Amino acid sequence: MSTPLPELTEAEWAIIKAVWDLEPCAAPSVQEHLHPSMNWTYSTVRTLMDRMVAKGLLSAEKIRNLTLYRAAVTRQQAQLGELRYALKHAFDGALKPMVETLLASEKLSAADLDELQSLIDARRKDSARQPKSKR
Amino acid sequence: MSTPLPELTEAEWAIIKAVWDLEPCAAPSVQEHLHPSMNWTYSTVRTLMDRMVAKGLLSAEKIRNLTLYRAAVTRQQAQLGELRYALKHAFDGALKPMVETLLASEKLSAADLDELQSLIDARRKDSARQPKSKR
DNA sequence: GTTCTAAATCTACAGATGTAGAGATGTCAC
DNA sequence: GTGACATCTCTACATCTGTAGATTTAGAAC
Incomplete structure (x- = not known):
């Protein structure tokens, strides 16, 4: 638990999702991957990615004249x-x-509700197995 | 469908919560209210509030030399x-x-789970009463 | 009216974010 | 080694955000 859970901007979300899909990957691949949706130039993508490395969201490894990027936080994180944040x-x-x-705000099918139901049930079993942590 | 649901920064959250508590209110009251927690000067609070008015998060009404602020979005919104966003x-x-x-990420008591349970049950009844599609 | 004071206005500045052009450099193909 | 091409580096700039000092003004108290 070193990094205190990040919050990402919209641009950062776009980038990191691409990286999760492609890693390890170079900036040009990410740019191509995102081009249809974002229309960003290489420069833009590269700048964003380097700033994300500085923030610890991505990691970069330089091989010859190529920079390979990887996600430094998991999707879960x-x-x-x-x-x-919310x-x-x-x-x-x-x-x-x-x-x-x-x-209340989302439209949920009966099936959705069933699934939530079973999440709660599962949770209940967990708590039973590991009785109230602290109080 | 007027304002497309806002996202607020941390500073904006602090301000709007104070306004929800105090409205209608003047900037100095908000500053005082927040002083213990935020330690902001009047200028800071005022600048933030005016920017929030420009963004449509607050509304301002000028009475003589006093500016009264109100929230322009509800807590729900x-x-x-x-x-x-998430x-x-x-x-x-x-x-x-x-x-x-x-x-999975939060520690929940059995009571919490019960409450969630009843939220889901309530939801289920709603869906039953008003079968799929519009709401 | 002069002073005091609460509130307001104006201006500023550093750092973060979105966006990208221009130029340098390494690599491969002849 | 000369081009052609891929990739990188550097620099720039507008906008947004956090933060606040300095100055002005309106009303209250004498």
Whole structure:
């Protein structure tokens, strides 16, 4: 737990998703991969990627005149970072209102609800196995 | 469908929460209210608030030499904006993985799980009453 | 009216972000 | 070694964000 869960900008999300798909990869590949959706030039992509390396979101390894990039945070970590941000600021850390808002705002099929149901059930078993951590 | 759900920075969250608490209110009150936690000067608070007015997050009404501020987005809207951002970028719009991550990452008591349970049940009833499609 | 003061206005600046052009350099093919 | 091409490096600039000092103004108190 060194890095304190990142929050990414939209541009950074686009880049890191491409990197997750392509890694290890060079900047030109990422640029090509994103070109249809983002229309960014090589320079733009490269600048973003280097700034992300500086921030610890990507790692770069230089081989000859080629720079290979890799993600330095996992998808899980990035997802969690975003969730935590919302949880902390929009909901003052209270999980239930957050889930409530989520459930209320999205259209969910009965099947979706079933799946959520089983997530909760699974969770319940876990807690049973490992009784209340602390209180 | 007026404002397309906002995303707020940390500073903006601090301000708008104060405004929700105090509105209608003048900038000095907000500054005082936040001083213990944020330690911002009046200038800082005022600048932030005026920028938020420009963005449509707050509204301002000038009375004599006093400017009264109000929130221009509801707590719900702001919360949803944050959730929508996470949902869209971190989870590509897929709700279930998002809830799953949330449940997996937070420590939840049996009581919490019960509450989530009843949220889902309530949701299920709604869907039943108003079968799929519009809402 | 002069002073005090609360509130406002104006201006500024550093750092982050989005975006990209221009030029340098390494590599391969002859 | 000369080109052609791929890739990199450097620099730039506008906008947004966090932060705040300096100056001005409107109203209150004498």
